[in-house]
Amino acid sequence: MAxxxxxxxxxxxxxxxxxxTPLADVMTDKATVEMESPVSGVVREIGGEVGDRIAIGSALAVIEIEGAEFTEQIAAETPSARNEERAVAAGKPAPSKPATAARPEPVEGRAQSLPRAIGGKALASPAVRARAQQLGIDLTAVRTGPGGIVRHEDLDAFLTARAAPAVAAPAAPKAEPKRAAEPLEGAGEQIKVxxxxxxxxxxxxxxKRHIPHFxxxxxxxxxxxERWRGEFNDQRGGxxxxxxxxxxxxxxxxxxPEFPMINARYDDEANVVTRYTSVHxxxxxQTPAGLMVPVIRxxxxxxxxxxxxEIGRLAAAAREGTAKSEELSGSTLTITSLGPLxxxxxxxxxxxxxxxIIGPNKIVERPVYVEGDRLEKRKLMNISISCDHRVVDGWDAASFVQAVKRRIEAPLLMLAG
Structure with missing residues (x-):
C-alpha cells in the first residue's frame, strides 16, 4: 500500500x-489501526484532517520533546530547503546553491533507489501521482528513499537533475478542495464519507466499473x-x-472441484486468471461501521x-473492530447472506x-406438489450467484448452482462427501 x-x-x-498515548486511528486496507506516540511531549502539528489520505512513511504528527528545538515542518519542501533550515537552526551559514546539478540531490538520511512497483505502477500517493502527470514525469524513472515510495521531494530532486541550467521547478498548484453541492431546501445532516x-x-x-456482472x-x-439441522442442534452439547x-x-x-473457474481471482491488468484448490x-x-468481509481460511x-x-469468531471480530488485516483479505470466493431479511x-x-459471489436468500414455506400429485408444505430457498462474465459463462454458473442444489436437497450425500 502507498x-x-x-x-x-x-x-x-x-x-x-x-x-x-493514542494519537490517531488510521485505516490500511479495511483494518483500522490505533497509532500511539513513541515519546512524551507536546503535539505541534498533525499530518492531516479526518478523511485525508497520507503516504506511508510520511509524518503523522510532529511532537516536541523536552530540550529539543522544533525546526522541521510537515509541509513538503525540497531537500535543499530542509538543509538550509537545519543549518540556520544550528547557527551555521546556509550552504550555497550550485548553478547546475549533474544528478539528483539525495534526500538527507535516505539512500536512493528506484521505486518499487506493483502491477507495473510505481508506489506514490494520489497527490504525487497527479503532480507527476502534470509535469510529464515517469514515476518509474524517479529515484526514491528506502521503501520505494515516490514523494514530493523525490520529484523535486528529479526536476533539479533534469534542468540545464538548474532552475527551481515551480511547485504544482494545490487543487482547490472539492466542495459539496449545496443541499436542497429541507435537507438534514450532511455526513462526510x-x-x-x-x-x-x-x-x-x-x-461495477470493471466487471461485466450477470x-x-x-x-x-x-x-x-432444516430437519437435519434441528437434530444436530438438539445434540450439540457445548x-x-x-x-x-x-x-x-x-x-x-x-x-x-468440479467447477474450478468459480473459485478463482482475475488480474485484469495482467490478463491472468488464477484458480485455487483451497477455498478461502x-x-x-454487516458491522456498525459498514460491510466487512472476514475470510474463512x-x-x-x-x-x-x-x-x-469460525463464522462466529470472525463475525464478532469484524463487528468489534478487532479483526486483523490478514483476516480481511485473500478471499477466493465470497458468500453474502442477509439471513431472515x-x-x-x-x-x-x-x-x-x-x-x-453467492447469495442465499430467506427460507419461505410454500405448498409444493410432491410424488403422487399431492400438495405438501415445504421449505424453499433461492440461491443467487453473480459472476464475472469475462471468466465464467452462464452455463457454468447455472451448472454450479444446480450441483450445489443437489447436495443441499440430499443432506446425507452432501455430508458423506
Whole structure:
C-alpha cells in the first residue's frame, strides 16, 4: 500500500501527551489501526484532517520533546530547503546553491533507489501521482528513499537533475478542495464519507466499473436439511449452534472441484486468471461501521462445527473492530447472506478481484406438489450467484448452482462427501 486514511484523531495541536498515548486511528486496507506516540511531549502539528489520505512513511504528527528545538515542518519542501533550515537552526551559514546539478540531490538520511512497483505502477500517493502527470514525469524513472515510495521531494530532486541550467521547478498548484453541492431546501445532516464507508464505496464502484456482472437464481428445497439441522442442534452439547450457513459452505466446497473457474481471482491488468484448490471463503458481515468481509481460511477442510465456530469468531471480530488485516483479505470466493431479511432474490456485487459471489436468500414455506400429485408444505430457498462474465459463462454458473442444489436437497450425500 502507498497510503493510509486518517479516520479519527485522539489529540490536537498543543496537547501534552505521554509515551504510548493514542494519537490517531488510521485505516490500511479495511483494518483500522490505533497509532500511539513513541515519546512524551507536546503535539505541534498533525499530518492531516479526518478523511485525508497520507503516504506511508510520511509524518503523522510532529511532537516536541523536552530540550529539543522544533525546526522541521510537515509541509513538503525540497531537500535543499530542509538543509538550509537545519543549518540556520544550528547557527551555521546556509550552504550555497550550485548553478547546475549533474544528478539528483539525495534526500538527507535516505539512500536512493528506484521505486518499487506493483502491477507495473510505481508506489506514490494520489497527490504525487497527479503532480507527476502534470509535469510529464515517469514515476518509474524517479529515484526514491528506502521503501520505494515516490514523494514530493523525490520529484523535486528529479526536476533539479533534469534542468540545464538548474532552475527551481515551480511547485504544482494545490487543487482547490472539492466542495459539496449545496443541499436542497429541507435537507438534514450532511455526513462526510470517510473510513470504511469510503472504502466500500470505492471498491463497489471499481467492481461495477470493471466487471461485466450477470446473476443467476435457482430455487432449493431445504425441508430435509432444516430437519437435519434441528437434530444436530438438539445434540450439540457445548458446541456452537448450527445455522444454515455451515451446511451451505460445505455444499459449496464439495462442489467447487468440479467447477474450478468459480473459485478463482482475475488480474485484469495482467490478463491472468488464477484458480485455487483451497477455498478461502469471504463472509460478508454487516458491522456498525459498514460491510466487512472476514475470510474463512481453507474452508474445505473444516467440519460443520468448526465452520460454525469460525463464522462466529470472525463475525464478532469484524463487528468489534478487532479483526486483523490478514483476516480481511485473500478471499477466493465470497458468500453474502442477509439471513431472515434475505428477500426473494438478490444480485450481489462481486468482491473484486474474485470472479463470483453467492447469495442465499430467506427460507419461505410454500405448498409444493410432491410424488403422487399431492400438495405438501415445504421449505424453499433461492440461491443467487453473480459472476464475472469475462471468466465464467452462464452455463457454468447455472451448472454450479444446480450441483450445489443437489447436495443441499440430499443432506446425507452432501455430508458423506
Amino acid at each position: 497510503e493510509a486514511e486518517i479516520v479519527a484523531w485522539h489529540v490536537k495541536v498543543g496537547d501534552r501527551i505521554e509515551e504510548d 470517510i473510513g470504511l464507508r469510503r472504502r466500500i464505496a470505492e471498491n463497489m464502484a471499481a467492481s 446473476t443467476y437464481v435457482d430455487e432449493c428445497d431445504v425441508t430435509d436439511l 458446541r456452537p449452534k448450527l445455522t444454515l450457513l455451515p451446511f451451505l459452505i460445505t455444499a459449496i466446497c464439495r462442489t467447487l 471463503l469471504g463472509m460478508a458481515t 481453507d474452508a474445505q477442510n473444516l467440519t460443520l462445527w468448526a465452520l460454525a465456530a 434475505g428477500g426473494i432474490a438478490t444480485t450481489p456485487v462481486i468482491n473484486r478481484p474474485e470472479v463470483a
